[in-house]
Amino acid sequence: MAAPTRRSTARRTGRAAQLSLEPARPASPLPPQEAAALVEGRHHDPHALLGAHPVPGGVRVRALRPHAERVVAVVDGAGHELAAEGDGLFAGVVPADDVVPYTLRVTTDGIEREEQDGYRFLPTLSDLDLHLIGEGRHEQLWKALGSRVRTVAGVGGTTFAVWAPNAGGVRVVGDFNGWSGVAHPMRSLGSTGVWELFVPGVAEGARYKYEIATRDGRMLRKADPMARSAEVPPATASIVHTSAYAWQDGEWMAARSGRAHDAPMSVYEVHLPSWRPGLTYRELATELPAYLLEMGFTHVELMPVTEHPFGASWGYQVSGFYAPTSRLGSPDDFRYLVDALHRAGIGVIMDWVPAHFPKDDWALARFDGEPLYEPADPRRAEHPDWGTLEFDFGRTEVRNFLVANAVYWCEDFHIDGLRVDAVASMLYLDYSRDGDNWLPNAHGGRENLDAVAFLQEMNATVYRRCPGVVTVAEESTAWPGVTRPTDQEGLGFGLKWNMGWMHDSLEYMQREPVHRRHHHHEMTFSMAYAYSENYVLPLSHDEVVHGKGSLVRKMPGDWWQQRANLRAYLAFMWAHPGKKLLFMGQEFAQGTEWDHDTGPQWPVLADEWPAAADHRGVQQLVRDLNGRYRETPALWRGDTDPAGFDWIDNNAAEDNVFSFVRYDEAGHPLVSISNLGTAPRTRYRVGLPARGSWEVVLDTDDVRYGGSGALGGATAVVPDGLPWQGHPTSAEVTLPPLATVWLRPPAR
Structure with a gap:
């Protein structure tokens, strides 16, 4: 640089x-x-x-x-x-x-x-800035705090501003003063706790930190909480950054505000540093959009791109909430990647982690010598699962820091969605705590009322300022109203990960088919609550790490049966109400679990690999699932409407068969039938909602996908007029082993 x-x-x-x-x-x-x-x-x-x-x-x-x-x-x-x-x-x-x-x-x-x-020079922060900061309502906080290159009274330089209300004094140090802050003490701007200094001559690219004198006589050196850029870890200095990027996604952004939540959403979850190890943001901007277009995904979800000190945290322990990680390039390089995805018609969702932060002594922890971003009481501050600190959601300035951060990514980087990590750990004061290790709320309960208020404020602010953006909660409990609007006392999220569906369905699929009839409800129970929230069905990175194995290796049986199980399961998932999310590498059934250093097992797709055709078959299925999904409104328009779903038969436990129909708003149906037993079922009668020929639009047992081809290439099913299972007609069909078949009437 x-x-x-x-x-x-x-x-x-x-x-x-x-x-x-x-x-x-x-x-x-x-x-x-x-x-x-x-x-x-x-x-x-x-x-x-x-x-x-x-x-x-x-x-x-x-x-x-x-x-x-x-x-x-x-x-x-x-x-x-x-x-x-x-x-x-x-x-x-x-x-x-x-x-x-x-x-x-x-x-x-x-x-x-x-x-x-x-x-x-006079202070560079306006009275309005200071008023909004004091009230915790500065929705563009990054335009007031942090480092900003600017010209003041004809003099070029950089303004530094930082919130440190408990400090006895603050100085800015950097490569422009030999890392000695003696010549650059900052002034306190009244009761706001903000310290400010304009330093003439400091330009784009300067490295800096804040030197903070604590009340107890120590001198700390801290990275800027509002830094827009940072050194490549393990270096920890902040970097003065001003974006010079010229966006080219105007068409996408203009259309974004009109996009509804009932649009198709098939999400490919990616860990950028390992998807293609060694590629920069700009190199990824060539390869990633092309792959997503080839595979038919509508969105990509990026595991956290915010700066973080420990690579093995995958970005979930954030030190720089306003800075894209410098491991892959500059902030403008990241903008270039988002722009390229938008120009390819791909929406960009970003994992966002407001639940906690690491304890590194140069970052947010005890920032001005005392608890500031974290609660003072360790029973509220310590996160027991990850050895990190939780945010003090009850403090207005901390809440402002996080709410503005959510807005920042959507406005400044054109991010289309925020998937909020670890929401359950925020909502419950006793999360992973027992005995006397937690403090109840003012009413004696276990709910974190401050976190609830923060999440409501964040969602309301993002949806107001950034029309078309979606927020997604990773919330693993039955907290009511996660996707209910805030004016109806909900948390205000647009979508929620359906962790119950993920857990139950994987539990079922991992069982030997001979035992599945005893656990039939694990695949049907999700429909009992499917419309209580707006759901995403996630098969995420969490399910293929830490000894859990890859998706295909979770399946029982030999290699053929494992792939057949996976194919049938994916098609069942794509037909089930809810948006879809699949982690990288699982779309081609890689055999090893994810490694954050090596990423997806791409060599298995090469001709030289002995089983390459098997992996390419699963990849082709996912490609076709996405294609059929996008072109079939019945599979996504009714995701939040009970009228868009009807069981044909949810009680065929002895047969290991699940059959249901999806409808779009005009009543056009798509039927999904899954045979999750190892035996083919011939002349199996299935009720159908309409007379006339039905075309086979998907068969996961097709030889193109590595299946047995039990349907023999049949392309149609003709009902015989016999009412069945509450439907006006029915047909005898062949159900391949460990397979899902989709049927629909011919296009009208």
Whole structure:
């Protein structure tokens, strides 16, 4: 990364003779206590002591340049040498009727540099910014806090602003001051707890941190919580960043606001660093959209792209909530990837983790020396599962930090959806806690009322500001109203992961077919609550790690039966009410579980691989599932409407058969029949909702997918008029072993 950090003009001291030079009049010395606080970085208002201030007989100029040999204030072309006061302080009174622009000529190690003085400028945050921050309602907080390249009164530089209400003093340190913050103490902007400083000459690409003096006498160095860019881990500095990206997805964004939740949604879940290991954001922008288009997915869900120190956390322990991870490129490189996906017609969902954060001492933990982003009581702060800290959702500034962060990704990076991780751990005060290790709420209950209020505010704000964006809850309990609107006392999410369906259906599919008849309800129970929320059916990364095996290896039987089970299961899932999500590598039945270093097992698709045809067969099925799904409104328009689903037979436990029909809003049906036993069933009678020929639009036992071809290439089923199972007609069909078949009337 080649970027200047501080612009200045250097010249030999001999050149100073060209400047009219005279000593400035002596200035009244600082009281020792004030001077010590300033130099030690423990002063709340350094601008009151430094910079230019009217005094009797002129204007007092005081500068803090700890390594300087000489400092000259230049006013209207005349130089006035400031007297050394000790500890790097230089001061004098220059003849002027009022404060006027000036520069400083600073000599260090025999080199003279002309510099602007950041202490002559007014605060760069507006009164409105400070008011909104104080109330916790600044919905574009990133435009007030953090580092921002800007021009103030014709002078270029960077504003630094950070919230640290418990600090005794804050300084900014970076590669522009040799990582010594003595010369750059920040001012406190009143009761907001915000500290601010404009540093002239600091440009795009500068690395920095905040040096925070704690109340108990320590000095901490912290990365910027609002940094828009950061060093590649394990380095931890923040980086000044201003986006120069020119978006080209205007057509997508214009249409996004009109997209409804009843649109097709087939999501491919991706861990970007390992999908194609070694590729950057810009390289992924070529390969990922092309693959998604080839496979027919409508959306991609990115496991967390926010900056995180520990790669093996997969991004779920976030240190930089406003920065895309620098492992794969710059923030604008990530924008380029999102743009490319949009131009390919792919929606982008991002995993977002507001539940907790790691304890690294350079990041959010005890940010200003005391609990700030986390609750003070460890029974509320400590997350027992991950060794992290939970956010203090009851604090307005913390809630603002997170709500604005959600808006930031949707507005600044054009993200189309936020899948909120670990919602259950936020909602329950006793989550993974027992005995006396948790504190009840004000009413004595276990519900985290502050987290509820935060989630409602986040959802309401995102949906108001970003029409067309969807929020998705990973919530693993039966908390009521997760996708109910906030004005009806719901949490306000658009969708919820159906963890119950995932758990039950996988439990069933992992059983030997001979035992499945005893667990038939595990596949049918989901319909008892299918319309209580707006659901996504997830087969995510969580199911193929930590010794759980890949999806295909969860299935019983030999290799042929495992693949047949997986194919039948996927088609059952695609026909079941709810949006779809499938983790990378599972679309081609890779045999190994996911490894975050190596990613999907792509070599199994190559001709050289002994079973390549088997893997390509499953991949072709997923491709066809997505194609049929997108072109069949019955499979997605009725996801949240009970009228869009009807069981044909949900009690055929002895046969291991499940049959149901899906309808679109016009009543056009699609029938799904799954035979999850190992024996083919011939002349098996199935009720149908309409007379006339029905075409076979999908058969997971097709030889193209690696099946047995038991249907013999049959393309139609003709009912014989016999009413059956509550439907006006029926047909005798052949059900291949371990297979799902879809039927629909011919296109009208």
